[in-house]
Amino acid sequence: MVFGPAGLATAVTDLDTPPFAFDYDPGAIRYGRGSVAELGDALADRGRDTALVVCGSNVAGNAELMDAVGDGLGDRLAEVFAGTTPDKRLREADRAVERADELGADAFVPVGGGSSLDVATIASVLRARDRSLSDARSEVRETGGIATPEEPDALTPLFPVPTTLAGADLSVVAGIAAEVDDGAGGTEVVSTGVGGADLMPEALFYDPALFETTPEGVLAGSAMNGFDKAIEALYARDRTAITDATATRAVRLLVDGLPAMTEDATAMDRTVAGIVLAQYGVSRPGSMLINVVHAYGHGLRDAFGVQQGLAHATVAPHALRAMDEAGVDLSTLTAAFDVDTAEAAIGGIERVRDALGLPATLSAVDGVDEGGLDEAARVTAADALLSYAPEGYELTEADARAVLEAAF
Structure with missing residues (x-):
């Protein structure tokens, strides 16, 4: 035992501090009621003009939530891509890329849970590497994963608006499920993903009022x-x-x-x-x-x-x-x-x-x-x-x- 202030006994392990290295560069964190209103300003500060919101159909149907996101983005909102699912399939990311290219979007705003953020992250990687769905599936089959781009500046930045409590937002990894050739004339679904420091979201918006719109x-x-x-x-x-x-x-x-x-x-x-x-x-x-x-x-x-x-x-x-x-x-x-x-x-x-x-x-x-x-x-x-x-x-x-x- 050691004795701290006022002679209180404390277990050594409680306060013992071994040497450590802490290499961590998170995105800007904005917390508080009404913080989603700062979405447009955050994009503007980073020179981004057109955002594709990425979410699932249930989130897209949450009018109170989507109105707040839309108001926060203002005229920077290009469209809501409501094509993600809890299954997190590679084809969902590919479709998000197609829509972002069609609209000329230069930012992704994933809204909701971790599935939408993962899909948006994979979409950013595929887009930066100019990889088709077929190319990506082949890469997964041959290597087991998806590589990050050689030029990180080519990534489409992410500005997530979380509304669930899984705590998967401040992350440098993303998981996805891909349908690949099973080598026997059929297909199989395999879990894969991508990871790298450059995948950290640019800015994140934790607005408690939006969490209150999520079903209990x-x-x-x-x-x-x-x-x-x-x-x-x-x-x-x-x-x-x-x-x-x-x-x-x-x-x-x-x-x-x-x-x-x-x-x-x-x-x-x-x-x-x-x-x-x-x-x-x-x-x-x-x-x-x-x-x-x-x-x-x-x-x-x-x-x-x-x-x-x-x-x-x-x-x-x-x-x-x-x-x-x-x-x-x-x-x-x-x-x-x-x-x-x-x-x-x-x-x-x-x-x-x-x-x-x-x-x-x-x-x-x-x-x-x-x-x-x-x-x-x-x-x-x-x-x-x-x-x-x-x-x-x-x-x-x-x-x-x-x-x-x-x-x-």
């Missing part, structure tokens, strides 16, 4: 995904004193705000601010802070098609208990919750989940059956995000299966 079920379903970004940042291998600070503040804002966000404007303000902080520094060139819990989310997605927020709601407490039992240092997490034990912090996570009305067990999630847990465990144990897990923690397929069974 959509907000709740995305909330645990965003919340868990703050949770995982506090024990990730590449955590830093900077991300400890932002993640700790995020946890406290979200614990306070999430349960009442749809009933109280102040709670929504705190929730949106918490989501901004939860993802700050999480996605950096060559480093990620999301790790074990998100790997489980990917395993459940691939095995059952489970939405990530629901996956996190059910599995996160059990994954954290397993890490605690394995000796992972969760002291920074417990400090964020202002409690003495990891179990007490996990209890805090469960209370937030329950307040959001999310399922507590995998058996309560539609489409999940015990027979598919082996596949979910296999995918989880092989997930690339485990390379960012706490130092010394190794997740075997058997370990993952035990956690999933406990969550079931």
